[in-house]
Amino acid sequence: MAFIRIKNDSSTVLIDDEYVNLCVAEQGVFVLSGTTSVGARFGTISYTSNSPYPPMLALQFPYFHTVVAYTRLDNTHTWHVSAASAAGGRQGTYFIFDVPAARLPGTGLVVMRNAQGEATFDSDGRYMRVDGFFQNQMTDQPGSADLVPGRTYAVAHASAAFFNERRLAPSPPNPGNPSAPGPWFYIDDAEQFGYAISGAQLSWGRFPYHSGQFQLPRPGMGSSVRSSRAAAMVIDVTGY
Template sequence: MEIVNDFGTSLLDDAFKGYYLHSKGIGVIGGGVGLVSVATCSTPVVSGENYPVIAVKFPGFTQLYKGDQSASLYTWVFYIEEAFKSVPFEYFIFKEALPGHALGTGLLVLKNAQDQVIYDSDANYLNVVDVIYTPYNQPITRSYGTDHTYAICVTQPMVRRVTADTPGGWGRVDPFGAKITSGGTGIFQEWTYRTSSGGDPTPPPGGNVWAGFLVADVTSF
């Protein structure tokens, strides 16, 4: 079976590959030595699967601080804008839509030759609506409107830092973050996460270091 548009372009067939919503939740907000506010999210590791995609919905700036994988757990820690630390940090975890990932209960279901479900309209698939690369010193804004709900995936983290007087510490941390306001405006720019010493972080050589983001529509999730 194959679905094509008016121009004969294949939109969906039994070779479909993508990512589907596996789980969602609220991140745990906390702090730590040298950290102002961070949000931590996690999901169990399943043997044989590829690394999942995480998208976050939060009204303040956020940027990925680190991602870890143990034998049993994927864990992500995000820098978050201090002024919004009392607001829930929502996350959506998407996993690879391997054959048999869905129950096949939707109005439209596609199966492969082994009778395994490869597409199910009842499943919530990752729907990317925008790709953003933010170069040094060049803020970017986008208007997404308020008819849909959006979340952000960090594809390429970028943070500038200045060392503190204490050896091994960071006196100032400036992530290149992203947020989507309640009015549907996406803002992608550098912001000061913490500062305890003077000085501006050294610009990247040639200004050629970028932060990368995907914007996903999570309206029905």
């Protein structure tokens, strides 16, 4: 049972000495690749922390983007970001949220610790403020949602949606007879679902990830891989 618990007027727990509130541990600028051999643009963001808890990344970027992978090697956390081709060479802002003990010395005017002595709240921190949660299907049409004017927002990606299809090219260039000798031409198309933040508006939609043509020895080698659901949290980073 918590020794100290603070709630707002809606009885939502804001501070509890038995759980940890994430706060801004690092803030910076990222730039995605200007040119690639595929349709999307790519970049990585790395962060080092000795905390046993996983940090969370939020991105402020006006182009459709998503986090395609997260890796951890020892104490280094790396997020792999992809975005629409228009984002090539463009600059965005990232916010990494971690537990207070990872970055704060525990010397704020108000500090709360759990039974293990870990700082669960330090008033010197800038804490995560979740404004909303969005889920979309890969098949959803592009859309947008208005947020509170005058505030500043970033997106924390909870899951990524993508679609990759490899299919036979039409005839020609392929022969009309399926028993004809190869090579056979295939078309490879891939799309991802992303979110974008511009001012007080959140937008979502699909963007091309890759498109190309290649050869395989025979027909019947097509494939399809997908992850149908995208999810993101909108984080209020006003004044951060």
